[in-house]
Amino acid sequence: NAGVMQNPRHLVRRRGQEARLRCSPMKGHSHVYWYRQLPEEGLKFMVYLQKENIIDESGMPKERFSAEFPKEGPSILRIQQVVRGDSAAYFCASSANRANTGELFFGEGSRLTVL
Protein backbone atom coordinates (compact mmCIF):
# COMPACT_ATOMS: atom_id res chain seq x y z
CA ASN A 1 0.00 0.00 0.00
CA ALA A 2 3.03 2.25 0.11
CA GLY A 3 2.54 2.72 -3.63
CA VAL A 4 -0.46 5.06 -3.24
CA MET A 5 0.91 8.52 -2.54
CA GLN A 6 -1.16 11.18 -0.88
CA ASN A 7 -0.16 14.73 -0.19
CA PRO A 8 -0.12 16.73 1.82
CA ARG A 9 -0.08 14.44 4.86
CA HIS A 10 -1.26 17.29 7.03
CA LEU A 11 -3.07 20.43 5.96
CA VAL A 12 -4.28 23.31 8.10
CA ARG A 13 -6.81 25.76 6.71
CA ARG A 14 -8.88 28.58 8.14
CA ARG A 15 -12.61 28.66 7.65
CA GLY A 16 -13.50 29.83 4.15
CA GLN A 17 -10.25 28.76 2.52
CA GLU A 18 -9.85 26.01 -0.05
CA ALA A 19 -8.26 22.61 0.53
CA ARG A 20 -6.79 20.53 -2.25
CA LEU A 21 -5.82 16.94 -1.54
CA ARG A 22 -3.85 14.95 -4.07
CA CYS A 23 -3.63 11.24 -4.69
CA SER A 24 -1.32 9.40 -7.04
CA PRO A 25 -2.55 5.82 -7.47
CA MET A 26 -0.32 2.81 -7.74
CA LYS A 27 1.27 2.38 -11.14
CA GLY A 28 -1.13 0.74 -13.54
CA HIS A 29 -4.22 1.45 -11.42
CA SER A 30 -7.03 3.35 -13.10
CA HIS A 31 -9.63 3.17 -10.33
CA VAL A 32 -9.49 5.68 -7.47
CA TYR A 33 -11.68 5.96 -4.38
CA TRP A 34 -11.83 8.71 -1.78
CA TYR A 35 -12.94 8.05 1.79
CA ARG A 36 -13.34 10.27 4.81
CA GLN A 37 -12.63 9.16 8.35
CA LEU A 38 -13.47 10.97 11.57
CA PRO A 39 -11.60 10.11 14.79
CA GLU A 40 -12.70 6.79 16.30
CA GLU A 41 -14.87 6.02 13.26
CA GLY A 42 -14.71 3.88 10.13
CA LEU A 43 -14.32 4.93 6.52
CA LYS A 44 -17.14 6.78 4.81
CA PHE A 45 -17.24 6.44 1.03
CA MET A 46 -17.16 9.72 -0.85
CA VAL A 47 -16.44 9.20 -4.54
CA TYR A 48 -15.24 6.60 -7.02
CA LEU A 49 -13.45 7.68 -10.17
CA GLN A 50 -11.99 5.95 -13.16
CA LYS A 51 -9.63 7.86 -15.43
CA GLU A 52 -11.43 11.09 -16.47
CA ASN A 53 -14.79 9.78 -15.28
CA ILE A 54 -16.75 10.02 -12.04
CA ILE A 55 -18.42 6.63 -11.57
CA ASP A 56 -20.16 7.22 -8.24
CA GLU A 57 -20.18 10.43 -6.20
CA SER A 58 -23.13 9.52 -4.00
CA GLY A 59 -21.10 9.89 -0.82
CA MET A 60 -19.83 13.37 -1.54
CA PRO A 61 -21.65 16.52 -0.38
CA LYS A 62 -23.17 18.28 -3.36
CA GLU A 63 -21.84 21.67 -2.36
CA ARG A 64 -18.23 22.73 -1.85
CA PHE A 65 -16.77 19.27 -2.63
CA SER A 66 -15.50 18.13 -6.01
CA ALA A 67 -13.19 15.43 -7.31
CA GLU A 68 -11.37 14.76 -10.51
CA PHE A 69 -9.00 12.19 -11.95
CA PRO A 70 -7.51 13.64 -15.12
CA LYS A 71 -5.89 11.69 -17.88
CA GLU A 72 -2.52 12.90 -16.72
CA GLY A 73 -1.63 13.61 -13.12
CA PRO A 74 -3.03 12.76 -9.71
CA SER A 75 -6.60 12.62 -8.55
CA ILE A 76 -7.65 15.78 -6.71
CA LEU A 77 -10.24 16.13 -3.95
CA ARG A 78 -11.13 19.80 -3.65
CA ILE A 79 -13.01 21.33 -0.75
CA GLN A 80 -14.05 24.94 -1.18
CA GLN A 81 -14.89 27.35 1.65
CA VAL A 82 -13.92 24.84 4.31
CA VAL A 83 -15.79 24.69 7.62
CA ARG A 84 -14.74 23.17 10.93
CA GLY A 85 -16.84 20.09 10.23
CA ASP A 86 -14.60 19.27 7.27
CA SER A 87 -11.77 18.43 9.67
CA ALA A 88 -11.03 14.74 9.14
CA ALA A 89 -8.60 12.28 7.61
CA TYR A 90 -9.17 11.80 3.90
CA PHE A 91 -7.96 8.50 2.45
CA CYS A 92 -7.44 7.64 -1.15
CA ALA A 93 -7.35 4.07 -2.44
CA SER A 94 -6.65 2.62 -5.86
CA SER A 95 -7.25 -0.66 -7.58
CA ALA A 96 -6.34 -2.25 -10.88
CA ASN A 97 -9.88 -3.43 -11.46
CA ARG A 98 -13.28 -2.67 -10.07
CA ALA A 99 -13.30 -2.96 -6.28
CA ASN A 100 -15.31 -6.17 -6.13
CA THR A 101 -12.71 -8.04 -8.13
CA GLY A 102 -9.57 -7.07 -6.31
CA GLU A 103 -7.73 -5.42 -3.48
CA LEU A 104 -7.89 -1.77 -2.57
CA PHE A 105 -4.53 -0.21 -1.82
CA PHE A 106 -4.71 2.77 0.50
CA GLY A 107 -2.49 5.77 0.92
CA GLU A 108 -1.51 7.03 4.35
CA GLY A 109 -4.15 9.73 4.29
CA SER A 110 -4.31 13.50 4.37
CA ARG A 111 -5.32 15.01 7.69
CA LEU A 112 -7.21 18.26 7.28
CA THR A 113 -7.62 20.59 10.22
CA VAL A 114 -9.87 23.60 9.84
CA LEU A 115 -9.28 26.36 12.36
Next chain:
Amino acid sequence: TQLLEQSPQFLSIQEGENLTVYCNSSSVFSSLQWYRQEPGEGPVLLVTVVTGGEVKKLKRLTFQFGDARKDSSLHITAAQTGDTGLYLCAGAGNNNDMRFGAGTRLTVKP
Protein backbone atom coordinates in the same frame (compact mmCIF):
# COMPACT_ATOMS: atom_id res chain seq x y z
CA THR B 1 -27.40 1.65 0.26
CA GLN B 2 -25.82 -1.61 1.38
CA LEU B 3 -24.94 -1.22 5.05
CA LEU B 4 -22.40 -3.24 6.97
CA GLU B 5 -22.71 -3.41 10.73
CA GLN B 6 -19.73 -4.46 12.78
CA SER B 7 -19.74 -5.67 16.36
CA PRO B 8 -18.51 -5.12 18.90
CA GLN B 9 -17.52 -1.52 18.32
CA PHE B 10 -14.77 -1.71 20.94
CA LEU B 11 -13.00 -4.75 22.38
CA SER B 12 -10.27 -4.81 25.01
CA ILE B 13 -8.68 -8.14 25.95
CA GLN B 14 -5.56 -9.55 27.53
CA GLU B 15 -2.75 -11.01 25.49
CA GLY B 16 -3.32 -14.73 24.89
CA GLU B 17 -7.10 -14.57 24.83
CA ASN B 18 -9.24 -15.52 21.84
CA LEU B 19 -11.79 -13.20 20.23
CA THR B 20 -14.34 -13.02 17.45
CA VAL B 21 -15.63 -9.91 15.70
CA TYR B 22 -18.59 -9.79 13.38
CA CYS B 23 -19.71 -8.09 10.19
CA ASN B 24 -23.39 -8.29 9.30
CA SER B 25 -25.64 -6.99 6.57
CA SER B 26 -29.14 -7.48 5.22
CA SER B 27 -27.67 -7.39 1.71
CA VAL B 28 -25.90 -10.10 -0.25
CA PHE B 29 -22.35 -9.34 -1.29
CA SER B 30 -20.39 -10.95 -4.07
CA SER B 31 -17.35 -10.68 -1.84
CA LEU B 32 -16.31 -9.27 1.51
CA GLN B 33 -12.94 -7.99 2.53
CA TRP B 34 -11.34 -7.50 5.92
CA TYR B 35 -8.82 -4.74 6.51
CA ARG B 36 -6.75 -3.71 9.50
CA GLN B 37 -5.86 -0.09 10.16
CA GLU B 38 -3.24 1.11 12.62
CA PRO B 39 -3.17 4.66 13.99
CA GLY B 40 -1.94 7.22 11.50
CA GLU B 41 -1.96 4.80 8.59
CA GLY B 42 -4.26 3.63 5.84
CA PRO B 43 -6.10 0.29 5.99
CA VAL B 44 -4.29 -2.81 4.78
CA LEU B 45 -6.11 -5.78 3.26
CA LEU B 46 -6.08 -8.98 5.32
CA VAL B 47 -8.31 -11.26 3.26
CA THR B 48 -11.03 -11.46 0.62
CA VAL B 49 -13.80 -14.04 0.94
CA VAL B 50 -15.88 -14.85 -2.09
CA THR B 51 -17.74 -18.14 -1.70
CA GLY B 52 -20.62 -18.64 0.76
CA GLY B 53 -19.44 -20.78 3.68
CA GLU B 54 -15.80 -20.14 2.85
CA VAL B 55 -13.24 -20.29 5.65
CA LYS B 56 -9.79 -18.77 5.24
CA LYS B 57 -6.92 -18.93 7.70
CA LEU B 58 -4.09 -16.47 7.97
CA LYS B 59 -1.79 -17.66 10.77
CA ARG B 60 -3.80 -16.99 13.96
CA LEU B 61 -6.66 -15.30 12.10
CA THR B 62 -9.65 -17.26 10.79
CA PHE B 63 -12.15 -15.61 8.48
CA GLN B 64 -15.56 -17.03 7.65
CA PHE B 65 -18.09 -15.92 5.04
CA GLY B 66 -21.69 -16.80 5.83
CA ASP B 67 -23.54 -19.30 3.67
CA ALA B 68 -25.90 -16.61 2.43
CA ARG B 69 -23.00 -14.18 1.80
CA LYS B 70 -24.54 -11.56 4.07
CA ASP B 71 -22.20 -11.82 7.02
CA SER B 72 -18.65 -12.61 7.99
CA SER B 73 -16.62 -13.19 11.11
CA LEU B 74 -13.00 -12.83 12.10
CA HIS B 75 -11.62 -15.01 14.87
CA ILE B 76 -8.21 -14.37 16.41
CA THR B 77 -6.56 -17.09 18.45
CA ALA B 78 -4.10 -16.24 21.23
CA ALA B 79 -4.18 -12.50 20.58
CA GLN B 80 -0.93 -10.55 20.69
CA THR B 81 -0.33 -6.86 21.38
CA GLY B 82 0.58 -6.48 17.72
CA ASP B 83 -3.01 -7.37 16.80
CA THR B 84 -4.17 -4.04 18.24
CA GLY B 85 -5.89 -1.93 15.61
CA LEU B 86 -9.12 -1.09 13.84
CA TYR B 87 -10.61 -4.04 11.97
CA LEU B 88 -12.82 -3.05 9.06
CA CYS B 89 -15.01 -5.18 6.85
CA ALA B 90 -15.92 -3.99 3.37
CA GLY B 91 -18.28 -5.14 0.64
CA ALA B 92 -18.71 -4.15 -2.95
CA GLY B 93 -21.45 -1.55 -3.43
CA ASN B 94 -23.92 -1.21 -6.28
CA ASN B 95 -21.44 0.58 -8.50
CA ASN B 96 -18.61 -1.76 -7.60
CA ASP B 97 -17.10 0.68 -5.16
CA MET B 98 -16.23 -0.63 -1.72
CA ARG B 99 -18.34 0.30 1.30
CA PHE B 100 -16.94 -0.10 4.78
CA GLY B 101 -18.41 -0.89 8.15
CA ALA B 102 -17.64 1.36 11.11
CA GLY B 103 -15.04 -1.10 12.37
CA THR B 104 -14.13 -2.90 15.58
CA ARG B 105 -11.42 -1.21 17.59
CA LEU B 106 -9.35 -3.95 19.24
CA THR B 107 -6.93 -3.34 22.08
CA VAL B 108 -4.76 -6.22 23.25
CA LYS B 109 -3.15 -5.52 26.61
CA PRO B 110 0.13 -7.14 27.67
